[in-house]
Amino acid sequence: MYILEYSEDFGGPEDDFAFEKTTIVYEMAGSIYRAFSRKRYLSKEEIQFGDMFSTNKIQGALVFPEFKDTFTKAEGLPEHLSTLYLKKPSLSPYSPNYPDLIRETWIAEVKTCEILKKNPHPNIAQYHGCAVVNDGSIRGIYFTKYDQTLMDKVNPARRNKLEFAYQRTQADLSKVDGWLKGIELGLKHLHGLGIIHNDINPCNIMFQGDSPVIIDFDSSRAQGHDLSLVKRTHGWHDEKIEVSLPSNDTDALREMRMWLLGEVQQFQF
Incomplete structure (x- = not known):
């Protein structure tokens, strides 16, 4: 068994958002499978075949x-x-x-x-x-290939959204405004092409030097497209909205500003 990838899944109400399971993708005897585990792992070497349940074979085609x-x-x-x-x-x-x-x-x-x-x-x-x-x-x-994500640039310890914002007591306003201006210009360009990103968050912004770059377009859709089956990042979008709209991006950009400045009381999501 060779582990191709694994990721942790979280869920539950906002005040009790917690780990639920680990999703595991592995290859064995030339076939690829997806399974779940109730355990958490520090590395793929810790994953055991007996940990897994609800296994499904993935057809490459x-x-x-x-x-x-x-x-x-x-x-x-x-x-x-x-x-x-x-x-x-x-x-x-x-x-x-x-x-x-x-x-x-x-x-x-x-x-x-x-x-x-x-x-x-x-x-x-x-x-x-x-x-x-x-x-x-x-x-x-x-x-x-770009240098680093916004998350790694300002929050290398990967504190959760609220924890990071609460401890964000000193932020360079001019630097934050410069970053957000660059992201805003990128979003205006996307929207002008009829593309809505739909997953703007600190992990989907990278930097080339000190210039922000929008990445990751697997959630991007045309305006009005149904998003019920489209992956978006928890805590960075309004979960009641399931349609692709320019406001999905501009609201997320506003949320990112509040996150960077530590203005928790103004969070929308």
């Missing part, structure tokens, strides 16, 4: 989309690989109830990235094309 001629194939990149980041599709969200959801999400992100490649912006991650294997399926997409 259902999760890895076919490369289309309208997409960009990443070619001639080996000499530049140190400056690139290969994003691979996460298989943890796999559900037998929606077996092709990962593939559809991946196709939607590639289509968004193709639009952005034709319409670049300094505050939007630069996309370089798809990683395609011999069977013609897409196994990843290449982006420029």
Whole structure:
């Protein structure tokens, strides 16, 4: 058994939001499976086969989309690989109830990235094309590699949202305003192209030097698109809103300002 990825799932009411289970994706005998565990792990080496329950086999054809001629194939990149980041599709969200959801999400992100490649912006991650294997399926997409996320820049200990904001007693207002202005310019560019990001949060903002860059477009959809099956980050969106709207991004940006300045009393989510 080889563990491909694992992630912790949290849930429950806002005042009792807690760990529920670990989602595990593993490969065995040439097949890929998704399972759950009630335990928490410090590393994948701790995961035991006997820990797992609700195991489902993942069919590659259902999760890895076919490369289309309208997409960009990443070619001639080996000499530049140190400056690139290969994003691979996460298989943890796999559900037998929606077996092709990962593939559809991946196709939607590639289509968004193709639009952005034709319409670049300094505050939007630069996309370089798809990683395609011999069977013609897409196994990843290449982006420029950036320095660090906003989360790592200001909150390397990864304190939770409220804990971080409560201890945020000293913040450089001019620096925060500069960061937020760059993010706002990136969002205006996206919205002008008819793209709503829908998952603006400190982990989806990276930096090139001190310039913010918006990343991660797997939740991006056109205005009015249904978001009921689209992944968004807990605590950074209004859970009552299940449609793609520009206000999803602008409200999240406002929330991020309050988080950076420690103004907990003004949190919306």
